[in-house]
Amino acid sequence: MTDLLLRCGNLLDVESGDYTEGDLLCADGRIAETGRGLTAPEGARVVDLAGATVLPGLIDAHVHVTAATADLGALPSWSPSYAAAHAAQIMGRMLDRGFTTVRDASGADFGLADAQAEGLVRGPRLMFCGKALSQTGGHGDTRPRGTRVHDGHSCCAGLGRIADGVDAVRAAARDELRKGAHHIKVMAGGGVASPTDRIDSTQYSTGELRAIAEEAAAANRYVAAHAYTGRSVSRALQAGIRSIEHGNLIGADNIAEFLEHEAFLVPTLVTYWALQAEGRDFGLPQQSWRKVDEVLDAGLAALELAHRGGVRIAYGTDLLGGMHRHQNQEFRIRGEVQPPLEIIRSATSTAAELIGMPGRLGTLRAGALADLVVLDGDPLADIGVLADPDNIRTVVQHGVLVRG
Structure with a gap:
């Protein structure tokens, strides 16, 4: 499995609700490391996100x-x-x-x-x-x-x-x-x-x-x-x-x-x-x-x-x-009564807890399975960004680019 380095994205910590600008390295199907200026391993595929939003899958x-x-x-x-x-x-x-x-x-x-x-x-x-x-x-x-x-x-x-x-x-x-x-x-x-x-x-x-x-x-x-x-x-x-x-x-x-x-x-x-x-x-x-x-x-x-x-x-x-x-329209409907971060958690960390995979899915923490979604736009400012699949630039599943 080829390593994958996503460079210069806005990484959302769904637990805290904070963004961190930086890189994310996927290796052997898992998130290996996040941070600024990560070095690409030999043979790794590098994708420049140019400031796009990164969420857990x-x-x-x-x-x-x-x-x-x-x-x-x-x-x-x-x-x-x-x-x-x-x-x-x-x-x-x-x-x-x-x-x-x-x-x-x-x-x-x-x-x-x-x-x-x-x-x-x-x-x-x-x-x-x-x-x-x-x-x-x-x-x-x-x-x-x-x-x-x-x-x-x-x-x-x-x-x-x-x-x-x-x-x-x-x-x-x-x-x-x-x-x-x-x-x-x-x-x-x-x-x-x-x-x-x-x-x-x-x-x-x-x-x-x-x-x-x-x-x-x-x-x-x-x-x-x-x-x-x-x-x-x-x-x-x-x-x-x-x-x-x-x-x-x-x-x-x-x-x-x-x-x-x-x-x-x-x-x-x-x-x-x-x-x-x-x-x-x-x-x-x-x-x-x-x-x-x-x-x-x-x-x-x-x-x-x-x-x-x-x-x-x-x-x-x-x-x-x-x-x-x-x-994806469920995101927009829930936005009538819930704040965006809670809706995002419902589709990431809370759902991972429900299915018995907390820490393995629904998070961008190191060690989790490398399932990621790259978006154009900020879903914390407008949950409607997630309601339109056209805003999804890239999907990564188990460390492999499967869309984009």
């Missing part, structure tokens, strides 16, 4: 790289190879938008993760959970009302698998962990894209949720839960779940629970904006599109409530189909 903590359509009920009928081809294209475009690591929140498996790690697929480093666990009639059950038979393992391109009862959910969690899942995803409440549940429903019994959390903890992994309402969020946190996805309808009482359980919130505001505007164009069924308004307006207020309460918040997007191109 971005992390999106809620994606679905196999969701090439918003009609999630159609995915199980797709050929796995066809879904993988779409996923490869989606992942490559994520990398070009500055996202060097993503956490897949159901759908991706060890095959895609291995293909990316081996260089067969160009894209972000992939933290996967396999299939999300859903109760019958839950958010991961994509069958319409008239369909009775289901494949409980959803072996093909779908996002979820159905398991009911404590013994069954334990077995399902163990099976996903057997296949290498970095985390377990569970549907703990109703959702937009599911055809037969209500947004305000709670899903899975407390005993089932606790069993899933116990299995993840036994494997030194954690559980992420899809949940909108304060009631479903509270049940998930009390069961030992570490990461709440969406949380659009949380209330003030939930904030203390997040802090008590040291849990994370992963809002995904851009997907509701995109689903309302374009969802039907990319396959979202009409009955699902009607649910969007129930969570769209509340999401920004929930984010502000969590931010003011000191909840750890990670960056997520949850986009589907052709709407993946809006991935």
